[in-house]
Amino acid sequence: MILALDAMGGDFAPGEICLGAMVACSKYPDLEVILVGNGSLIEKAIEGAEPFVSKRIHIVHTDEYIAMNESPMVAFRKKKKASIRMAMEMVKSGDAQGCISAGNTGAVVAGGVLILGRIPGIDRPGLGVPIPLPNRITLLIDVGATIRCKPINLYQFAIMGEIYMRNTLGVKSPGVALLSNGEEEIKGDEVVCEARNMLAKADIDFMGYIEGKDIPLGVADVVVCDGFTGNVLLKFVEGIGDALYKLLKDEMEQRILPKVGFLFFLPMLKELWGRFDYEKYGGTPLLGVNGVVIKAHGRSKAKAIDSALKVARDFVVHRGVDLIRDGLDRGGM
Amino acid sequence: MILALDAMGGDFAPGEICLGAMVACSKYPDLEVILVGNGSLIEKAIEGAEPFVSKRIHIVHTDEYIAMNESPMVAFRKKKKASIRMAMEMVKSGDAQGCISAGNTGAVVAGGVLILGRIPGIDRPGLGVPIPLPNRITLLIDVGATIRCKPINLYQFAIMGEIYMRNTLGVKSPGVALLSNGEEEIKGDEVVCEARNMLAKADIDFMGYIEGKDIPLGVADVVVCDGFTGNVLLKFVEGIGDALYKLLKDEMEQRILPKVGFLFFLPMLKELWGRFDYEKYGGTPLLGVNGVVIKAHGRSKAKAIDSALKVARDFVVHRGVDLIRDGLDRGGM
Numbered sequence: 001m002i003l004a005l006d007a008m009g010g011d012f013a014p015g016e017i018c019l020g021a022m023v024a025c026s027k028y029p030d031l032e033v034i035l036v037g038n039g040s041l042i043e044k045a046i047e048g049a050e051p052f053v054s055k056r057i058h059i060v061h062t063d064e065y066i067a068m069n070e071s072p073m074v075a076f077r078k079k080k081k082a083s084i085r086m087a088m089e090m091v092k093s094g095d096a097q098g099c100i101s102a103g104n105t106g107a108v109v110a111g112g113v114l115i116l117g118r119i120p121g122i123d124r125p126g127l128g129v130p131i132p133l134p135n136r137i138t139l140l141i142d143v144g145a146t147i148r149c150k151p152i153n154l155y156q157f158a159i160m161g162e163i164y165m166r167n168t169l170g171v172k173s174p175g176v177a178l179l180s181n182g183e184e185e186i187k188g189d190e191v192v193c194e195a196r197n198m199l200a201k202a203d204i205d206f207m208g209y210i211e212g213k214d215i216p217l218g219v220a221d222v223v224v225c226d227g228f229t230g231n232v233l234l235k236f237v238e239g240i241g242d243a244l245y246k247l248l249k250d251e252m253e254q255r256i257l258p259k260v261g262f263l264f265f266l267p268m269l270k271e272l273w274g275r276f277d278y279e280k281y282g283g284t285p286l287l288g289v290n291g292v293v294i295k296a297h298g299r300s301k302a303k304a305i306d307s308a309l310k311v312a313r314d315f316v317v318h319r320g321v322d323l324i325r326d327g328l329d330r331g332g333m
Numbered sequence: 334m335i336l337a338l339d340a341m342g343g344d345f346a347p348g349e350i351c352l353g354a355m356v357a358c359s360k361y362p363d364l365e366v367i368l369v370g371n372g373s374l375i376e377k378a379i380e381g382a383e384p385f386v387s388k389r390i391h392i393v394h395t396d397e398y399i400a401m402n403e404s405p406m407v408a409f410r411k412k413k414k415a416s417i418r419m420a421m422e423m424v425k426s427g428d429a430q431g432c433i434s435a436g437n438t439g440a441v442v443a444g445g446v447l448i449l450g451r452i453p454g455i456d457r458p459g460l461g462v463p464i465p466l467p468n469r470i471t472l473l474i475d476v477g478a479t480i481r482c483k484p485i486n487l488y489q490f491a492i493m494g495e496i497y498m499r500n501t502l503g504v505k506s507p508g509v510a511l512l513s514n515g516e517e518e519i520k521g522d523e524v525v526c527e528a529r530n531m532l533a534k535a536d537i538d539f540m541g542y543i544e545g546k547d548i549p550l551g552v553a554d555v556v557v558c559d560g561f562t563g564n565v566l567l568k569f570v571e572g573i574g575d576a577l578y579k580l581l582k583d584e585m586e587q588r589i590l591p592k593v594g595f596l597f598f599l600p601m602l603k604e605l606w607g608r609f610d611y612e613k614y615g616g617t618p619l620l621g622v623n624g625v626v627i628k629a630h631g632r633s634k635a636k637a638i639d640s641a642l643k644v645a646r647d648f649v650v651h652r653g654v655d656l657i658r659d660g661l662d663r664g665g666m
Contacts, residue, residue: 068517069517069519070519071519072519105515106519133576134576134579134583144514147514147521147522148522148524179565180561181477181480181560181561181564181565182438182564184401184402186402186403186404186405186439188480189480189481189561191481192561211564211565211568211572212564212565212566212567212568212569212570212571212572213568213569213571213572213575214572215569215572216569216572216573216575216576216577217572217575217576218576225565227514228513228514228522228525228562229561229562229565231514231515231544231545232512232514232544232545232558232562232566233545233565233566233569234545235544235545235546236545236546236548236549236566236569237545237573238545238546239544239545239546239547239548239549239550240549240570240573242546242549242550243466243467243549243550243551244549246467247467250467
């Protein structure tokens, strides 16, 4: 299997990105990775690789890349040789089975739609993040592909998320919930309310509305919301982790008695919080486009890139795109 | 000072509501509370009160109340004698200086607008929750009064929130931020983007966009968002607290070595999480209506009701409604 990896996207590119490719190639003997970006920087980054690994890492050079603060649509149209764009074009041409980028989210979404196109019937794509909770993995969709949604978008996120969880992550009969500002039917605005009515008729295990408090409790396998809300939520979790950790450290310096407890406890807490940390999962599939596109977190280091490559690999192995296409056909959308 | 308290609103009404009134009256010798609701139940709930307290607790009987799952507008129009409605009418008539309810949020918002009316110039009211963070109190506005917003709504939440933090909570020159799906100017939908342009011209310390991760880190005094996003976020915090606590308890049962640490640590963690817990604050002012209306959490027990009465009292003392009215006049909205 050949995957194209945008070597220039993310806060730690290209060093950590290349390292991640090396880690993944050392794990999966059938995997080949095309690193797209500045050739000389990439060469330097991978120069320590074992021959067993390096023979499966290919470099495609380009000088252009899209920065985090660029307007995705403008940059994507202007920079025909941007690393992220070239990686997507490899998927389109069949030179790669999937692509991964830790760069500009907007560019990944806009590019996915422009280069690969949408699956017939899909109105807008959705980014679905699998959040590892104590009792299950919950897919939160969308987390930033489609900022404001129409009812049909929320409906399609639900259907695509259900198919992804059932087939790629192996959840039998996933429970699908719609995020709202209350559990009662009278809650939600017209968009959420209309999506609810549509989902109630769909051939899935639809649980109706859930509230924000239900997400961490792991009540559903798929939680559907617009990209604005999902993005705010996901980043909020990140911030709580940072804030809580800082708070605990400050506390430790001020207290004497529980210090002994703290020393035992901090590593455990770190591990526990890690379960909430979506970076560990490493990759978010862009569902609804005609090809495998995985968005990795902007702060991704090698470990996260390795995970993102695994997500892409699983998506290819399970024929994720075909399953969504078939699922939509069957669903009579 | 006389405050009207909806004795029938919330999960623990009327017992805990009445108890909360007794606690507050024992603390503030100038405070009188009118308990509105089922007279015989209220009488039973307050029968143990000291004369010093009971002489300042008045009962106004009514059989009607609005349940949590009722449609706010319909219920409010139909039930002319609903406890929450009568409490608001006391504020309108001047019989009380402010009112508090732990009941149906939609009814509090709809009722506030219907009975007391909006402050001239205000398009829609906003519920502002002060969240106690390690380094400051951050007001999150709106958390459910106005589910989807126009730019003018977000703009007005920012102005009202700034006035509330500066005058009632005593923050000098509060920093005001707009919640978005990224820090860069290109982020946000048209509504958020337009609100940003409006706020950039306002005479406040406007910080631009912040992301979800910045909220727990306490980067701003006022964080502005639509009621849907704010409601989801606030309840999500509640859920994380519950989930984390459960997770830690489960862990303790499985591990041997760090148990000693756990025993020292759990009370501390509980206290720390409590700082994030908005219930402790107990009351959320409905900003933008012509009178003091405080929404208490539906799960409020006596302690939270006591806090909500304090919030109402402070709002009255600091002439919160007048300050918003004057602030809007000055701001040239």
